[in-house]
Amino acid sequence: MVSMATRHWSSTVGKKLIMGLTGLLLIGYLIIHLTANLLVFAGDGGRLLNLYAHTLHQTGPLLVVARILLAALFLFHIVSGIRVTLQNRRGRTRGYAQYASKGGPSKMTPASRWMIVTGLILMVFVPLHVNMFSLGPHYETVIDGQPMRDLYRLVVERFKEPQVAFSYAAVMLFLCLHLSHGFWSALQSLGAMNRRWTPFAYTFGVVLSILLAGGFFILPLYTYFFIPLP
16 A cells, blocks of 8 residues: 555656645745735835734744745645656657647646746745845844834845846746646646636636736835835
């Protein structure tokens, strides 16, 4: 039984299941992360964002566990994605003259064909993003008599640097491409698709990717042009 389960999860189907499940969980995290980031637009000098970050850090060990699980999801997603891509390429005896999807109209788009490229770009971006904000300079502020980290000042300070603001926004275009195919592909890998729901799921994935990536895209540009340094 153990060997059968091992063979299943190490097969192409197993790798796609892992990639799909971790991908959907990471999308869920992106929704939460964007919601928190949009607190920058509150116009309160960073009060809500700093209170949110402070409350999160007050969870102590739970936050550490959450970060470890998030890192594990990210690594599993990357490894399974690379392995599936390499395995698919090894299985091709010749190039395809035409792209097609089994059982219906083709869903092969530039986004789907560039998944490995956009994925590798995001793989490089995420550690840089974490290093810049989570491990960046530790500014202090006081809210309601409570000393806490001034994350808002760090975010605004970084996005006032043109190379940071514009490169961050550019990467979000790649995120949009990655998500637009990734959401639909994840549902397909998990067996949650049928012909009736395919058009809706595909459209929903595109809309979701535009909203998520668009939110992250606007954040650095709006900060650069309109939010003054604290």
